Amino acid sequence: MIFFLLLLTLTFAVFTAGKIIFLLTYEFAIFILLNYLYLRYVKNSLDLYIIAHEEKFTVGEEAEYEINLINNSFLPVFNVEIRDYSTVSGKFGLMEGYLASFKNKKFKKKFTLPRRGIYFVGPFELKIQDPFGIFTRVKFYDFKIKLKVFPKVRDIKPSLKAAQQLGIVEAKNRAFEDYTNMLQLRKYVPGDSIKRIHWKVSAKKGELYAKEFQISAMSEVYLLWDLNKGHFLDDVDGKLDEECAECMVSVAKYCLLAGIPVNLLDYPSGQVQVRGRTIRDFGAFMEASIKNFPVYDKGILDFEGLDVVIPKDATLVLITPYLDSFVLNKLHELQDTGVEVLIYYVNDYGKIKDKIDKIRVGMVFWRHKNGEKVKGSFV
Missing domain, CATH: 2.60.40.10 (Immunoglobulins)
Known part of the structure; x- marks a missing residue:
């Protein structure tokens, strides 16, 4: 518009041959040029x-x-x-x-x-x-x-069903030190076996250092986080999804603090997505929590070969807002193969009230106060 007015003024000045019109046209052109140069300068x-x-x-x-x-x-x-x-x-x-x-x-x-x-x-x-x-x-x-x-991380204290106590870790199997997995080096204390001494480090430090190995009880947890979008149709505000993520990281942290190896299964493939042995691995579970969302059509019953992925005497922890008779039968079959099963149910109690008596696996209501165990046990 401004250039049209300038052209119109110049045309009028040419045809009228008026000096005042020419002067106004020049001033108008200079005014426009100064504004353009000003804007170009301040932009930079x-x-x-x-x-x-x-x-x-x-x-x-x-x-x-x-x-x-x-x-x-x-x-x-x-x-x-x-x-x-x-x-x-x-x-x-x-x-x-x-x-x-x-x-x-x-x-x-x-x-x-x-x-x-x-x-x-x-x-x-x-x-x-x-x-x-x-x-x-x-x-x-x-x-x-x-x-x-x-997601938020809650402190949970599920009960452990076990035959042997290892400090705060309980397990079914015999406990032993895994000499293939050195946990850390520490200063030598009287009573340590001479076989524990790390001679190369001790020579560099000028004092004795002993090797400390990972305690293993052959106990392991596998987390199956339900990400079937069909199970979250009523979750309009996303609260249910957030609670499931909160449950996953809370259980993972508990296991890692207790020295129990824990694995997060990849929902689309059923393979292990994240592995953890100590609390130093917890960051990987937190990262997984912000990359996984309920966007899949795959159901829990579509997982084939879970009994192959999950070794015997391990524990499968299912985190889900949805349970029906077919899912329960699948979990019962899996438990019959020797795998312990624990369900973390992240939804209202009333939705499965009629199925409680039929459940033969461990069961925790996440919305229950402090996430207390309702029935069954956590391994």
Whole structure:
């Protein structure tokens, strides 16, 4: 529109041959040029920085990030807008205002993260105009900050059915030290066997160091996390999904703290996705919790060969919001092969009240106070 007016003025000046009209046309052209040069200059003088002091959160925690807009020029910016295209809830949206020369402006935003997963702060867009709104320029910032939101972890104390006690670890089988798996080195204490001494390290350190091995009772846990989307049709707010994830990481942490090897089965394939032996492996289970969601059509009954994947005398922990007679029969058959089965039922008690008497495997209601065991045992 502005260029049309300039062309119209110039045409009028040519046909009328009026000096005043020519003068006004030149002034108008210079005015437009100055606005264009101004906008081009301030666009290159603006910088945008994003600061997120924390990048890992727990569901329900409050997060914050900060936008810092800096004007590096001696000219003020009369009209600037910041558009935020972040995927986090409570995003900035649109911010606009005036920015003086050599000044900066900060925008802070706090928001709550209600669901686990990976979120991104950014990208951002600056929309800049000259003082008279003749020209508009856009500056795009494609950088993103990744925020990881993990499920809550609860302290649980399921009872352990076992024949032998190993400190806090119980197991069916005979306990022994696994000399193929050295847990750590520690300083030698009187009474340690001379065979435990790590001579090479002791020579370097100038004092005796002994090897400490992993205690093994041949007890192992396999977690089967139900991710069948058909079992979450009523989960409109995502609460049920979050509780299942919370249950999975809580059981995994309990096992690792107790020194019980634990494995997370991959839902699509039925193979082991994550393995853990000590609490140092817990991070892998937390990472798996934000990458797995109920998006599959596959049902629990579709898993073939679980009795092959899961060794005898191990425990299968099924985490699910859904149980029917067919699933229970499958679990009973699996238990008859020698695999211990424990169900963590993450839903309302009333949905399976009529099936309780038919359940012959361990059963825990996750929504029960403190996740207490209702019937059966945890191995």
